[in-house]
Amino acid sequence: MPRTLPKPTPETRHFWEGCKLGELRLQRCRSCGEAYFPPRPFCPECAGRDVEVFTASGKATLYSYVINHRPRADIGTEPHSIAVVTLAEGPRMMTNIINCPQTPQALQLDMPLQVVFGNESAEISLPYFEPTVQP
Amino acid sequence: MRSKGVAVVGAAETTKLGLIPELSAIGLHADAALNALADAGLRPSDIDGLATAGEYPPALAAYLGLAPKWIDGTTVGGCSFMLHVHHAAAAIEAGYCSTVLITHGESGRSGIGRASHAASTSSLAAEFEYPYGVAGATSNLTIPALRYMKSRGATEEDLARVVVVQREWAAMNPRASLKTPITVDEVLNAEIIAWPFRKPMCCLRTDGGGALILTAATRAKDFPRKPVHILGSGEAVESPMVSMMRDFTTFRGFRTAAADAFAQARIGHAEVDHLMIYDAFAHLPLYGLEDAGFCKPGEAKDFIRERNTAPGGKLPMNTNGGGLCYMHSGMYGMYALQESVRQMRGIAPAQVPDARISVCIGVGGMFAAAGVVIFTNEARQ
Numbered sequence: 312m313p314r315t316l317p318k319p320t321p322e323t324r325h326f327w328e329g330c331k332l333g334e335l336r337l338q339r340c341r342s343c344g345e346a347y348f349p350p351r352p353f354c355p356e357c358a359g360r361d362v363e364v365f366t367a368s369g370k371a372t373l374y375s376y377v378i379n380h381r382p383r384a385d386i387g388t389e390p391h392s393i394a395v396v397t398l399a400e401g402p403r404m405m406t407n408i409i410n411c412p413q414t415p416q417a418l419q420l421d422m423p424l425q426v427v428f429g430n431e432s433a434e435i436s437l438p439y440f441e442p443t444v445q446p
Numbered sequence: 447m448r449s450k451g452v453a454v455v456g457a458a459e460t461t462k463l464g465l466i467p468e469l470s471a472i473g474l475h476a477d478a479a480l481n482a483l484a485d486a487g488l489r490p491s492d493i494d495g496l497a498t499a500g501e502y503p504p505a506l507a508a509y510l511g512l513a514p515k516w517i518d519g520t521t522v523g524g525c526s527f528m529l530h531v532h533h534a535a536a537a538i539e540a541g542y543c544s545t546v547l548i549t550h551g552e553s554g555r556s557g558i559g560r561a562s563h564a565a566s567t568s569s570l571a572a573e574f575e576y577p578y579g580v581a582g583a584t585s586n587l588t589i590p591a592l593r594y595m596k597s598r599g600a601t602e603e604d605l606a607r608v609v610v611v612q613r614e615w616a617a618m619n620p621r622a623s624l625k626t627p628i629t630v631d632e633v634l635n636a637e638i639i640a641w642p643f644r645k646p647m648c649c650l651r652t653d654g655g656g657a658l659i660l661t662a663a664t665r666a667k668d669f670p671r672k673p674v675h676i677l678g679s680g681e682a683v684e685s686p687m688v689s690m691m692r693d694f695t696t697f698r699g700f701r702t703a704a705a706d707a708f709a710q711a712r713i714g715h716a717e718v719d720h721l722m723i724y725d726a727f728a729h730l731p732l733y734g735l736e737d738a739g740f741c742k743p744g745e746a747k748d749f750i751r752e753r754n755t756a757p758g759g760k761l762p763m764n765t766n767g768g769g770l771c772y773m774h775s776g777m778y779g780m781y782a783l784q785e786s787v788r789q790m791r792g793i794a795p796a797q798v799p800d801a802r803i804s805v806c807i808g809v810g811g812m813f814a815a816a817g818v819v820i821f822t823n824e825a826r827q
């Protein structure tokens with residue numbers, strides 16, 4: 312059973328098209344400067360409709376998470392993290408932290424992360440996050 | 447204090463709790479409603495207002511033989527019934543109706559006739575959260591806890607202690623599902639559901655229902671039971687998606703709803719004798735104690751460790767055993783309200799001596815909505 316994937320809407324299609332190209336696309340209000348997520352064609356801070364799409368840095372920090380042990384038929388990789396990360400640009404999003412052990416020791420709050428895209432279908436690549444490789 | 451005053455004059459749960467395979471969800475609504483009508487000494491024709499969550503109000507009205515001229519179908523998760531009380535009190539005071547029945551019924555364990563609970567009612571949650579593997583509230587409503595714990599210096603032991611104390615209350619309640627005492631070590635060695643949450647830190651899944659009947663306080667003395675007055679109430683929403691919650695260490699819904707309820711009740715926290723905080727998971731009472739103003743940020747864990755909420759403590763909390771030990775059908779808020787009413791009537795299995803004011807705090811969805819009701823058993827003018 313394949314993973315249940317997002318169904319893009321007219322308001323979110325730019326985000327998923329960006330993911331397919333390896334870009335994490337956010338939106339920003341041209342009036343008040345607020346960067347926001349999830350996508351919508353107006354600013355949730357000031358209700359302005361003059362908004363732009365921009366490509367985020369892909370850098371984030373780990374805000375909070377659980378390590379889910381309960382099986383879900385379309386996932387099958389439990390136990391795995393279900394996390395919320397704070398993007399460098401400010402907005403938060405849910406994701407999985409991958410390419411590291413799924414343990415409390417390996418998953419420390421505030422650790423630096425970077426986006427990595429998982430190819431799930433012809434239309435959808437999901438943004439995941441992995442620990443930033445230390446130089 | 448409300449301008450004229452509204453009181454609970456009927457309150458009851460389903461005849462059975464726990465495993466009820468002989469009733470569907472609407473049957474559980476009806477069993478609780480009939481018990482509440484009997485408790486109040488009323489007939490269906492006396493009811494002119496109906497509020498419910500999980501069932502379509504016109505369908506429930508027809509099933510029960512009611513002809514309400516005021517309905518409320520607010521369905522925002524487990525705290526829906528706190529919002530129904532808030533709305534019904536205003537409707538009675540406005541003269542839209544005189545006697546409101548509020549019902550809940552849920553076949554949470556048997557799943558008979560259960561309304562389908564989609565992964566989320568929000569398509570944004572389906573698009574931006576569900577693909578990452580959230581498997582119900584256990585791996586969603588729990589996500590903010592680690593940030594709360596880091597910010598407040600709270601530990602897994604502090605989460606476990608919430609369970610230990612509530613099991614002490616449940617031990618005094620013959621209708622509680624889990625009555626066996628448990629230690630912190632036993633909680634911390636139990637099966638992991640979604641780390642840091644172990645099985646005893648997660649709510650039960652049981653069948654049951656409950657119903658309340660509200661009317662004007664001026665009429666309340668004509669009923670067989672001691673009236674329980676609504677001193678204040680409040681409601682608020684935050685986000686349908688946990689990932690959009692602004693600050694994982696504090697819930698705006700609790701803060702706003704509690705502040706409004708306390709302002710309306712014109713009481714201070716020191717006057718509160720009894721407290722219910724919806725405990726779908728063990729972290730929620732910690733948020734509730736701080737966000738409703740009973741504890742300063744970071745002090746809730748110490749407040750519980752020092753046994754203030756335990757039997758014999760100065761602020762008995764979740765005295766039915768809570769959603770962790772008493773029962774949890776899915777939308778538990780009705781059972782928290784029932785316990786507040788029992789305490790104010792003086793008939794709770796673990797009765798708090800001389801309790802005069804009870805505060806009941808509910809959460810709905812994944813930190814999406816909140817409702818607070820403050821009750822008293824003293825007529826106040």
Ligand SMILES: [Zn+2]
Nearest residue numbers: 340343354357
């Ligand atoms: Zn703006």
